[in-house]
Amino acid sequence: MTKQTLEPVSKSSNLNAWVKRHQIISFVLLAFLFSYLIGGAFNVFTAQWSFPGIISIYLPRLLFVIGPSFGAVTVSFLSHGKPGVRNLFQKLIPRKKDIGWFLLLPIIGTVVNILSFLMAGLSINRLWDIFTDGCLLLVLHLMIQLLFIGIGEELGWRGWLLPKLTDKYSLTVSMLIIFIVWGTWHVPILFMGADVVVPWMFVIIAATILLTWIWIQLKGNLFVVAIAHASINSSQFFMESQIGKAETQLLLDSWRINGYLYLLMGMVFLFFMRKNLIKSYPPETT
Numbered sequence: 001m002t003k004q005t006l007e008p009v010s011k012s013s014n015l016n017a018w019v020k021r022h023q024i025i026s027f028v029l030l031a032f033l034f035s036y037l038i039g040g041a042f043n044v045f046t047a048q049w050s051f052p053g054i055i056s057i058y059l060p061r062l063l064f065v066i067g068p069s070f071g072a073v074t075v076s077f078l079s080h081g082k083p084g085v086r087n088l089f090q091k092l093i094p095r096k097k098d099i100g101w102f103l104l105l106p107i108i109g110t111v112v113n114i115l116s117f118l119m120a121g122l123s124i125n126r127l128w129d130i131f132t133d134g135c136l137l138l139v140l141h142l143m144i145q146l147l148f149i150g151i152g153e154e155l156g157w158r159g160w161l162l163p164k165l166t167d168k169y170s171l172t173v174s175m176l177i178i179f180i181v182w183g184t185w186h187v188p189i190l191f192m193g194a195d196v197v198v199p200w201m202f203v204i205i206a207a208t209i210l211l212t213w214i215w216i217q218l219k220g221n222l223f224v225v226a227i228a229h230a231s232i233n234s235s236q237f238f239m240e241s242q243i244g245k246a247e248t249q250l251l252l253d254s255w256r257i258n259g260y261l262y263l264l265m266g267m268v269f270l271f272f273m274r275k276n277l278i279k280s281y282p283p284e285t286t
Helices: 011-019 023-046 051-063 067-091 096-119 124-168 173-183 187-191 196-219 222-243 248-272
Strands: none
Touching: 011 023, 011 067, 023 051, 023 067, 023 124, 023 173, 051 124, 051 222, 067 124, 096 124, 096 222, 096 248, 124 173, 124 196, 124 222, 173 196, 187 196, 196 222, 196 248, 222 248
């Protein structure tokens, strides 16, 4: 009888194999754990300090919002090694042919928010003063939103998760799953009262549709999707910082109208996407 030697199986090999078999579950777990454990701890830590202006808005969110990117990069590496990570980040490379999107999307996001505040009762004169005095601040909001929130979230949601879901399911099912996961990831908002939560739900529904439509039109290029995400947020953050919390009712009214406007846009684009809703898409290596 011959003696056989058994090679020990490393824990890392077991982990890689499990992640490769359960990539979507692994991504969701890693995104949530990073955001709520590391990002949450950082948020609590930074809350003890006072920061000036725009830094106080974004610094506490810094690690929370990159949770989806962390999940996507980690699962890509464990499943496909460096080529998987490289393929993921290649989706972020800007393309010259998309330059029109770079300009159009921030304008659309700003116009929607301007309409929301005007319909909520903000005077044109005051709106003019806000934008003329703070136009550079608005651009800064957009840049920060793009670099940290747009890319930080979309590298995970539409860069990794959406392609993986459409490998297995129709676009309709894939969007529904992303809406549920993305909405759940924002769970603290659900405790902020109906005046905030209901319009926010409308915006999340619309954003799920609009960002997916852009993803389809640009064949998965993520840079423009990140700009679109940043464009939805940036002018809202800017206006809230300029008006201040003292005018709560104006902010709530504009937020409610903002939700309705985005929901209407989402329904219009869903109609144009109706032929795509039952389609599946080619598998990706990530």
